[in-house]
Amino acid sequence: MDEKEQQIYNENLEIRLLLEAIYQKYGYDFRNYAGAHTKRRLKHRKTVSALRNYSEMLHRIIYDEEYFNSVLLDLSINVTEMFRDPWFYREVREIVVPHLQTYPFIKVWHAGCSAGQEVYSMAILLEEEGMKDRTQMYATDFNEPILARAKKGIYPLDAVRQYTLNYIESGGKESFSDYYTADDRHVILKSSLREKVLFSSHNLATDGVFGEMNVVFCRNVLIYFNKELQERVLRLFYDSLCPGGFLCLGSKESLSFTGFVDKFEIVAAREKIYRKRRS
């Protein structure tokens, strides 16, 4: 190793120790998150807090819970939009919903729901398809402040243009503006949209099954995990789904090269919609 490689090696070692400290002290397990992404977020916080190195950051995290909370926010992903990838929602409406309509009652889990945009998208879709009254939705995230935001369903006004375009493109049947009221800076989603949604704290890295689901949404979450953690989470989804239940992943995530490739059939390849085999 030359000097630079040694320097990177040492930094990465410091980060592993820092993540171990977070786990032991606060119980949040980022040890199996994708490394490059995690380092980038920590580097950002290191710069903002004018720390010289990750060992200083480790010390501060251990002794200052408030500081830890800011790091926790950095490490969670909260970038999403309503009806993100409209072609995905079109496929859900056209292919998944007809199956769901054959059940008297369905359960839908949004795992890693972040600020809730995709949860409300699905709530709208189910309402338009006449499924609302026989659905229970679960929206979970490990991050409590973000979960609180999800419960409120209030988003910046400037996001609405994109949301509206997505809604139309996804095959929405009404006028998107029926679903919100606006003030000068925000849109406030209709509270009736969350009547069937239970928001609760759940950590994919450490928590277990809490119900039998007909659909699991977990889009653009697995890419932030390493292979080992991905396998754990896929096992959790497999165990949570009823036979014939649907698993929906992000457009660049897939079951190929995982231990679960044979346990699901592909329903829509581009949209990454899978169905648990009735083994």
Place this chain on the structure above:
Amino acid sequence: MKSGKYQAVVIGVSAGGIAVLDKILPALPSDFSPAVMIVQHMAAGGGSYLVERYSSIASLPVREAADKEPIQEGTIYFAPADYHLLVESDKTLALSAEAKVNYSRPAIDLLFETAAEAYCRKLIGIILTGANADGAAGLSRVKELGGTAIVQSPATAEVEIMPLAAIHATTVDYIAPPEEMGALLVSLVRYEEE
């Protein structure tokens, strides 16, 4: 066995990129051993077009970068539309859907900064034509960790903002027109092997 120093090339390109990549990528011979990873800024809908285009005119295999994929030598990877492309320390590819950086997703800085840490001096970074400053910080990081920096000569760039920003940000090793860049890469890699 090849003992070449360079294991990877990262390329960042924005406005006017296709015409330049058209000159560079077909000039890389089929025995070119480093992996080539490219961020071409584009709108959210685009993407697979680049893979199709260069599969037909480049000698090296061309793929869209997939999350967790081990990086193969002599392969050209394009960042998918609407995802950041990063390199892990174990030399696998990683995608991220986090916020735009420099108004861009994929962002050049993210690829360059993470590739620099994974490859250190075994990396070549190239900044081509473009209309914003994305890539300047990334190229600085490549240099800081001992890699080699190449920038398209601003006079030959359709938009010179990105090459100029990179030149101002760090000490660039080579400034070259796109016609010469393929041969430059080949000679850098060959020279190191001898």
